[in-house]
Amino acid sequence: DAGVIQSPRHEVTEMGQEVTLRCKPISGHDYLFWYRQTMMRGLELLIYFNNNVPIDDSGMPEDRFSAKMPNASFSTLKIQPSEPRDSAVYFCASSWGSRQGNQPQHFGDGTRLSIL
Amino acid sequence: GEDVEQSLFLSVREGDSSVINCTYTDSSSTYLYWYKQEPGAGLQLLTYIFSNMDMKQDQRLTVLLNKKDKHLSLRIADTQTGDSAIYFCAEFLYNQGGKLIFGQGTELSVKP
Numbered sequence: 531d532a533g534v535i536q537s538p539r540h541e542v543t544e545m546g547q548e549v550t551l552r553c554k555p556i557s558g559h560d561y562l563f564w565y566r567q568t569m570m571r572g573l574e575l576l577i578y579f580n581n582n583v584p585i586d587d588s589g590m591p592e593d594r595f596s597a598k599m600p601n602a603s604f605s606t607l608k609i610q611p612s613e614p615r616d617s618a619v620y621f622c623a624s625s626w627g628s629r630q631g632n633q634p635q636h637f638g639d640g641t642r643l644s645i646l
Numbered sequence: 647g648e649d650v651e652q653s654l655f656l657s658v659r660e661g662d663s664s665v666i667n668c669t670y671t672d673s674s675s676t677y678l679y680w681y682k683q684e685p686g687a688g689l690q691l692l693t694y695i696f697s698n699m700d701m702k703q704d705q706r707l708t709v710l711l712n713k714k715d716k717h718l719s720l721r722i723a724d725t726q727t728g729d730s731a732i733y734f735c736a737e738f739l740y741n742q743g744g745k746l747i748f749g750q751g752t753e754l755s756v757k758p
Contacts, residue, residue, distance in 0.1 A: 572751065
């Protein structure tokens with residue numbers, strides 16, 4: 531049973547470049563979450579989707595960040611233009627029937643992003 | 647607002663029990679979770695407890711919930727060096743669309 535798959539695992543790019551992070555949720559899961567983890571701020575929820583529709587994007591830092599979920603098996607998080615302070619580990623997680631709370635979120639291994 | 651607090655570090659000797667504590671603020675939490683994060687990896691679900699339970703045991707793991715004090719703990723019996731990791735508690739906010747609010751994580755160091 532494949533878990534949540536994220537790509538790339540590592541990304542190093544220069545300030546100002548566009549960065550696209552990808553996520554394939556677990557098949558059958560109807561919720562998808564994007565998180566960012568840093569030493570200073572811990573684990574932050576950026577945005578989450580239910581049935582491919584964004585439900586809450588209040589955690590998205592600013593307009594440079596955007597996320598899409600064109601279908602049930604794929605989501606992207608895009609940063610344009612990127613800045614050094616965007617350097618972090620970005621996690622994708624998915625779950626089924628999250629509104630009841632009894633279906634836990636399953637996390638991918640993350641994308642470690644470094645903006646030079 | 648919602649907030650989840652954990653101590654940042656815990657150091658124990660191999661074979662001892664570890665107790666990781668967590669406090670939360672939102673009384674509407676229905677489920678509370680413990681996740682484990684090893685270096686370079688994502689968060690792995692360890693266990694969870696429903697808010698109407700006091701205790702849940704799963705092999706070496708025991709979760710205790712004091713709903714009155716909004717206090718959650720994770721006890722790891724016979725701690726092994728492989729248990730060294732960061733442990734996160736999280737509360738599920740049913741009345742806020744089902745978000746999980748995570749604590750800062752407790753780094754557990756197990757010394758041989």
